[in-house]
Amino acid sequence: AQKVTQAQTEISVVEKEDVTLDCVYETRDTTYYLFWYKQPPSGELVFLIRRNSFDEQNEISGRYSWNFQKSTSSFNFTITASQVVDSAVYFCALSENSGGGADGLTFGKGTHLIIQP
Amino acid sequence: DAGVTQSPTHLIKTRGQQVTLRCSPKSGHDTVSWYQQALGQGPQFIFQYYEEEERQRGNFPDRFSGHQFPNYSSELNVNALLLGDSALYLCASSLGRGDNQPQHFGDGTRLSIL
Numbered sequence: 001a002q003k004v005t006q007a008q009t010e011i012s013v014v015e016k017e018d019v020t021l022d023c024v025y026e027t028r029d030t031t032y033y034l035f036w037y038k039q040p041p042s043g044e045l046v047f048l049i050r051r052n053s054f055d056e057q058n059e060i061s062g063r064y065s066w067n068f069q070k071s072t073s074s075f076n077f078t079i080t081a082s083q084v085v086d087s088a089v090y091f092c093a094l095s096e097n098s099g100g101g102a103d104g105l106t107f108g109k110g111t112h113l114i115i116q117p
Numbered sequence: 118d119a120g121v122t123q124s125p126t127h128l129i130k131t132r133g134q135q136v137t138l139r140c141s142p143k144s145g146h147d148t149v150s151w152y153q154q155a156l157g158q159g160p161q162f163i164f165q166y167y168e169e170e171e172r173q174r175g176n177f178p179d180r181f182s183g184h185q186f187p188n189y190s191s192e193l194n195v196n197a198l199l200l201g202d203s204a205l206y207l208c209a210s211s212l213g214r215g216d217n218q219p220q221h222f223g224d225g226t227r228l229s230i231l
Contacts, residue, residue: 045222107159
């Protein structure tokens with residue numbers, strides 16, 4: 001069975017600090033997909049990134065960066081120079097490839113990130 | 118370009134009643150997935166519809182059922198409501214083919230059971 005663990009329930013930092021959100025996953029499949037979503041107080045889940053199991057290259061998008069390490073089954077998310085607008089709940093999610101198309105996602109419990117001005 | 122839309126926004130029901138939630142996918146998407154998100158938890162996968170059929174299902178009882186229409190919109194039905202069904206219900210749409218395209222979510226329907 002697949003599982004996603006986000007051990008950090010809540011993180012609070014002061015604006016402009018860097019912060020890393022941890023994600024550890026479990027799966028028996030060799031082909032799988034990892035995602036990060038952001039959920040602001042409004043409730044809508046906003047897609048941030050997708051990574052497949054064969055692509056271990058780290059990715060940077062502006063102030064956001066992701067570190068995928070298959071050896072430790074981790075897919076961590078770093079925000080550089082955090083801003084108040086980054087305050088939200090962040091979810092890591094996993095999907096196994098059942099043969100084509102989008103599959104149901106298994107989410108972690110989320111990390112509530114609070115950026116204080 | 119309209120995103121995923123869900124209706125209603127909020128709903129209050131009593132135990133034992135039945136409820137229907139609706140979802141219109143993002144333009145160009147043909148697959149709809151439903152999730153239940155309890156307060157303070159991550160979303161849990163209920164089921165997914167593609168080509169008007171249930172393609173995949175999570176660990177939810179038969180009280181939860183759905184439907185997909187030819188225009189790809191979808192309904193989630195819950196019968197014999199329990200207090201524990203109180204949650205935010207999220208609909209997500211995506212393309213059904215290809216290598217696991219990202220799912221795009223709507224704002225959700227907040228269901229309260231009294």
